[in-house]
Amino acid sequence: MSAGWSLWVMFLVVLNLSITLFLFLWGPRAKIPTLPDGTSGHVWAHGVLREGVRKLPLWWVLFSGAMFVWGFTYLALYPGFGNHKGVLGWTAHGELARDVAANDAKMDELLLRFRQYPVEQLAGDPAAIQMGGRLFVDNCAACHGRGGYGNVKLGAPSLIDDDWLYGGSGKDILDSIQHGRAGIMPPWSSLGAQNVKNLAQYVLSLSGAPHDAAMAAAGQPLFTTCAACHGPQGKGNPALGAPNLTDDIWLHGGTVADIEQTIGGGRQGAMPAWGKRLSDDQMRVLAAYVYHLAHQGDVAKRDDTASR
Ligand code: HEC
Ligand code: HEC
Numbered sequence: 001m002s003a004g005w006s007l008w009v010m011f012l013v014v015l016n017l018s019i020t021l022f023l024f025l026w027g028p029r030a031k032i033p034t035l036p037d038g039t040s041g042h043v044w045a046h047g048v049l050r051e052g053v054r055k056l057p058l059w060w061v062l063f064s065g066a067m068f069v070w071g072f073t074y075l076a077l078y079p080g081f082g083n084h085k086g087v088l089g090w091t092a093h094g095e096l097a098r099d100v101a102a103n104d105a106k107m108d109e110l111l112l113r114f115r116q117y118p119v120e121q122l123a124g125d126p127a128a129i130q131m132g133g134r135l136f137v138d139n140c141a142a143c144h145g146r147g148g149y150g151n152v153k154l155g156a157p158s159l160i161d162d163d164w165l166y167g168g169s170g171k172d173i174l175d176s177i178q179h180g181r182a183g184i185m186p187p188w189s190s191l192g193a194q195n196v197k198n199l200a201q202y203v204l205s206l207s208g209a210p211h212d213a214a215m216a217a218a219g220q221p222l223f224t225t226c227a228a229c230h231g232p233q234g235k236g237n238p239a240l241g242a243p244n245l246t247d248d249i250w251l252h253g254g255t256v257a258d259i260e261q262t263i264g265g266g267r268q269g270a271m272p273a274w275g276k277r278l279s280d281d282q283m284r285v286l287a288a289y290v291y292h293l294a295h296q297g298d299v300a301k302r303d304d305t306a307s308r
Contacts, residue, residue, distance in 0.1 A: 003083070013080075017071070028061065039053065040052070077090075119170025122288035136286060139274070155252055157269075165181070165183060177290075178275040181271040187266030188266070198219030202216040202220050203263070204259065207245065
């Protein structure tokens with residue numbers, strides 16, 4: 001605040017306080033002309049209402065006095081009287097800075113602990129999972145769903161099934177998050193509509209799903225084209241993000257129509273890179289959270305075997 005504004009504020013404060021203080025001190029002493037019946041002689045509503053003359057109640061006087069004391073003390077201790085900083089030197093910035101510093105110190109301690117573990121181990125740390133869960137909701141849930149169930153329409157894979165396009169080690173997951181992923185399934189409509197249908201039936205047969213055996217047999221020889229990416233047995237290739245076609249888990253839907261659409265029209269999945277948007281610590285905590293999501297079942301299984 002410039003000196004001029006400061007003086008102006010001080011002037012207003014002094015003016016206001018002096019007027020109210022004057023009224024407060026003068027009021028109880030003021031002599032109001034009073035008629036013998038104890039009223040001021042002012043009447044309203046044709047004499048129905050008459051103005052009485054009473055002393056100020058004691059509680060009101062004491063309360064107002066206390067308010068004045070409080071007001072003056074406040075102005076002496078805290079900022080409020082122009083540029084006067086207050087005897088205590090309190091500022092809102094200072095208070096905020098102190099809170100932030102305290103919080104940072106707590107976080108640093110936590111993150112320092114997190115940095116000592118590999119992602120797989122971090123996944124067992126409740127504090128990391130809590131922090132990762134919050135980051136996940138903020139950044140990832142829009143595509144992968146709040147619970148990490150995935151979204152077939154967006155081609156965003158489920159992250160809870162321990163079935164991975166790009167590998168499920170802590171490092172693989174961290175790589176997916178940091179650098180992003182772009183899986184490209186080329187369109188095969190050039191093979192002809194019938195061949196696409198036959199291939200779809202063959203793909204269904206790979207996971208033991210109900211299929212037309214004759215069509216699948218006709219599609220099988222064509223699968224050599226697909227094997228370059230999906231592998232000769234259709235088990236997938238994490239280096240390319242080519243899904244395993246034998247596990248009955250479908251990124252783009254597992255109905256006949258979905259699969260024919262995938263083969264005939266191709267598919268593309270884009271996982272954004274987070275390396276520039278999130279800190280290394282945040283990405284590691286997120287990777288741990290995703291690892292934890294995918295391995296929750298293991299814990300249940302382990303408990304199950306233990307109880308038997
Ligand atoms: C814009 C939508 C979108 C957002 C936001 C998004 N993802 Fe993804 N994610 C995808 C898609 C699509 C894929 C599959 C990429 C592909 O098909 O190659 C994917 C793949 C992944 C994979 C690899 C899965 C596997 O099977 O190997 C991981 C891990 C992952 N995402 C984690 C995250 C995390 C953690 C976040 C939040 C920081 C996030 N994603 C945010 C769309 C998204
Ligand atoms: C250049 C490598 C490549 C070739 C060749 C290829 N694919 Fe793919 N395919 C992919 C990738 C990568 C994906 C995952 C797309 C994504 O990430 O969204 C995919 C996805 C699929 C899916 C969807 C799986 C799911 O879970 O929803 C099917 C089905 C499929 N491919 C079948 C085929 C068939 C049949 C052929 C041969 C005609 C073929 N692919 C050839 C790379 C390939």
